Amino acid sequence: MAPVEAPQRSTQERNAAAAVIAALAARYGNRLVTSQAVREQHGHTTTWIDNQPPDAVVFPQATEEVQDIVRLCAKHRVPVVAFGTGTSLEGQVNAPRGGICLDFRDMNRVLAVHAEDLDCVIEPGITRKALNEHLRDRGLFFPIDPGADASLGGMAATRASGTNAVRYGTMKDNVLALKAVLASGEVITTAHRAKKSSSGYDLTRLIVGSEGTLGVITELTLRLSGIPEAIASGVCPFPSVEAACNATILTIQSGIPVARIELLDALQVRASNLYSKLTLPEVPMLFVEFHGTEASVAEQSQRFGEIAQELGGGPFDWATRAEDRSRLWQARHDAYWAAQRLRPGVQALSSDVCVPISRLAECVTESQRDAAASRLLAPVVGHVGDGNFHMLLLIDRNDADEVGRAEEFLARLAERAVAMDGTCTGEHGIGQGKMKYLLGEHGAVALETMRAIKHALDPLDIMNPGKIFSL
C-alpha cells in the first residue's frame, strides 16, 4: 500500500528522530539509509494495513552495534523496529510512530553447529532456507516452515510455526536460547544450550512471540532435527471438510507421528489445480507427510490410508520419490499465489485462527458459510493437525462495501475461534491487525499482566510501539 505518514507525531518526536538519524549517519555511514523507497520497503505490509515507514533504516553488523543504536534511540525516546524479511502478516514491521528500523540483512551468519547436541547458534537475519542449505551436509535440518523464506529472528519474534508444527512444534519449542538487546541497551542471554532447565523464569519463551516489543533479538540457539532417513508424502480426497478433520483427529489419536497434515478445501484445490497444473479432484483434500525409517513411513502411510478409508476418504496415493514429493509440497507452498489467481488484481489477505481440533470442522465449515453469505471469496488451507487454518480473503480494495464486509467477517472469524476455546491467531501474531481481538481473547487481567511486563521492561515504550497493545 501507499505509505501513510504517522498520524500523531509531535514536532518534538520529529526532532528526536532527526537527532538520532544525524548521530547514526555519523557512525554508520552508508549503512544508514533514509531514502523514501527504502523506508517504504521496510514499512511494507502483506495485508491491507497502511504502510507506515520508519524514519530511517540501519543495517547493523553486530550485537554491540544494536546496543549502540538502541541506546541512542532510548536517549531520544525514538522507536526501534526490528526487520527480517518483511514477510509478517499483521503489520509487525510498520512504524506508526516512525523511528529507526534495524534491518538484520547483514547479521546472517551461522555462528556454530553442534551436531552431537542437535543445535546451532545463528544470527537473526539468516533465513530458514539459507540455514537449511548450510545444515544439509551435516544431515540436519531446522523443521519450522512457515511457508515464506522468513528470517529466523522474525520467526522467533512472531512465534511462527507452519506445516511441520504438528510433529516438530513451533518456534516456542525450537528456540533453546536467545540473545536480545533490551530497551536499556543491555544484552540479555535468556538461557544456555541445555535441552531443558528449571532455573528461574522462562525468559526465552517470554521473548519468543513478543514481536519486538520487549527486545531486539540478536542471536538464537536453535534446536535441530536429523534429516529423516525416509519421507513419504501423499494426497487424499475426502467427501467433506468434516471427514478430513475426523481423519486427522483419528490419525493423531492413534499415535501416528505425522510430520505434516494439511487441509485444502475444494476452492483451494481448484486454485491449486489451475496454478500448479495438478489434476486433483476438487473436493476437500489432505496433504500428508511421514518421517521415519523406510519401514516406519510405510507403516504410517498404510495406517493413515486405512483411517482415511474408514471415514469415506481416499484413495490415498503416497509417494516416496523426492521429485513427486517436491511437486506436491511446492503446490501446497504456492497455495497463496494460486488462490490470488482466482481473482487477479485484488488484494489477498491471509488470516489465521486456531481451535481445539474437535471444533475444527465446525469452525471451518461455519467460516466457509459465513464467507459465502458475506459474498467473499476465501479459500481455506489449514495445518489441521494443530487445529490451525488460514482463510485467504481476496478483496477489491476499491470496493468499500466489500472491504467493510471483509472486516466484519474477520472479526467474526476471530470471535468464533475464541468462542470455541481457541485463539485469534495460531501463528501470524497480533501485530497491528489483531490488536482489537486481544482483550476478547485474553480478558482484562491477562492483558493488564502483559502490559505490566511490557512497562517493566520497556518503560519508555520505544520497542516496536503500537504492536500487540494499542498505542
Place this chain on the structure above:
Amino acid sequence: MAPVEAPQRSTQERNAAAAVIAALAARYGNRLVTSQAVREQHGHTTTWIDNQPPDAVVFPQATEEVQDIVRLCAKHRVPVVAFGTGTSLEGQVNAPRGGICLDFRDMNRVLAVHAEDLDCVIEPGITRKALNEHLRDRGLFFPIDPGADASLGGMAATRASGTNAVRYGTMKDNVLALKAVLASGEVITTAHRAKKSSSGYDLTRLIVGSEGTLGVITELTLRLSGIPEAIASGVCPFPSVEAACNATILTIQSGIPVARIELLDALQVRASNLYSKLTLPEVPMLFVEFHGTEASVAEQSQRFGEIAQELGGGPFDWATRAEDRSRLWQARHDAYWAAQRLRPGVQALSSDVCVPISRLAECVTESQRDAAASRLLAPVVGHVGDGNFHMLLLIDRNDADEVGRAEEFLARLAERAVAMDGTCTGEHGIGQGKMKYLLGEHGAVALETMRAIKHALDPLDIMNPGKIFSL
C-alpha cells in the same frame, strides 16, 4: 529437619499473620490448621535445608477461596505459599518469612477430559498417578514422570520433567493453559485450549517454572498422549559412562524416538541390585524404553542394540512383557531409596544439573572424580537423552567436615554444568537451595529482568518470598 523459626520477622509481621489467621479461621473453620505438627509437615524439605514452617495451613476448595485468601494476605502483606505434595527438592515449600500455606489436597478434581483434543482440565492438587488412573480407560496418559507422585500444580510450578522428557518434553511443553491467582487476588487465564497460539506474551510459560513467586495455580489444561500400542524396554551394559553417553547421542542423532533413556552408574547399579534384587553387571547401564507400534518398537530396539554394540556395549536385553518392564522401571524409580541404603541412617540429598549432551560424559565423569576426591558417596542416575543427571549425596549431617565438603562439591557441580553451557538445574528448580547459583548462570541482566517481572506482578513480595531470588 527440625523446624527453625523464621529469622528476621518483626513484631509487625507476626501481628499481620495473626490477623490473617483470625480472619481465615472465621471463614474456613477446621480447614484452617495451625498445629505445630501440620505446620512442620508443610515446611518439610527433602534436603538439608532447615524446615521453616508457615504460620498456618489452609485447605481451599475453589479458585474463589484462593482469591479470598490471597486478597486477605495481600491486605496484611503476609506471605502465600502453595503446597501440593511437598516432594520438591530445593526447599520450594518452605516459609522463611512465615505466612499462609495453601494446601491443594482438596482441589484434586479432573474437570474435563477432551479425548479428541488430547487434553484435560484439572485442579492443581491431583497427583500424576491419580490423573493417569483416571485417564487409563480412555486410552490416554499424561507422560511427565518426575519419579515422585507429585501434584500437577507443583510439577507445573517447578517446571518438572523426568524419565519421559526426552520424547514427550517437560511441563513447559505439556501445559496448554493455566488459571492462577495473582498477588492482587485477580484470576489470570493464560491461554485457551488451542494447541498453539501467537497471540500476545506467553504467560503460560511465564507461570510454569515460576515456583509460586508470580501466582498460585488453581487450574491446569494439560496436553495428553495416547497410550502407546506397544512398549518395549530393556537394559544395556556399557564399559564406561562415556560409551553409554555416546550410545545415547547416536540414538538420538539417528532419529530413534526413544521414550526413556536412563543412565545408572556402576555405584547406582550396585545399590539397585541390592535393593531391588536385580543381578545386573555392576557397570554403567542404560535403561531404555520405546513406544510405538509392535513393528516400530521392534525396529527401534534392534537399531538401539546395534548402536550399543558399535560402542562396545551390550548385550541389549529387551522385553515387551508388562511385568518385566514394570520390574525394571520400578527399580529405576526406587533408585533414590536404593542409593540411600548404601549408607543407612544418613541424609540423602538429590541434586541435578543439565548440560548439552556432547558434554555429558565429561560432566558426569569429572563429577564422579570430584566426589571421590571429596570423599563423598554419590551415585549417579541420569535422564541422559536430555543431558540431565542427578547425583545423590549421602551425607552424615553430624559430620560438619563432610557437610562442608558436600556443600563445596555441590557448588562446583553447578559451576561445572554452567561452564559447559548448561544449567544448575534441569528439573528440580531453584527454590532456596540453588539461589546462590542463579547470578552465575544467568548473569546480571537476565536476573534483573526476572526481578523486574517479579516486582511488576508482585510488588508487595507476598508470593512465595525467598524463593528463586534471595530475600
